[in-house]
Amino acid sequence: MTRDAKTLTTFIGVVYLCVGLGASILPAMVLLYAPKTVLASTDSLIFFGTLAFIFGPSFAIGYAWIRRRKWGWYLLIAYNGLLFAYISYGFVARIHNYSESHLNLVVMGFSIPLIVLGSLIALAFQRNVRASMSC
Secondary structure, three states: OHHHHHHHHHHHHHHHHHHHHHHHHHHHHHHHOOOOHOOOOHHHHHHHHHHHHHHHHHHHHHHHHOOOHHHHHHHHHHHHHHHHHHHHHHHHHHHOOOOOOHHHHHHHHHHHHHHHHHHHHHHHHHHHHHHHHHH
């Protein structure tokens, strides 16, 4: 296990914690300032559930990668793989429905998250990263 792998796993963990905290700002503000009748509506509950489902695992991934836990390696691959599949499905659906004038925007808008997610999955499969996550 090299020092670079330790630094890399800590950096990835911090990035995932920042993503989770960044996604927590909007629900916190809504909980603080929205009337209670709005919070009890079905749309608000669906909104909070969706945010928790999408960004909740980023806290666990961040913790596991900072502490170099093996289950965090599996969680990152599963989480990013599911997001990759979901965004790929959305990409194919949008290409099918958009005209050729907007096709460049659709391709760029979907290819950037796909490249980032795919890069994180490929990075997790590197030999030195896998070795550092063996705790």
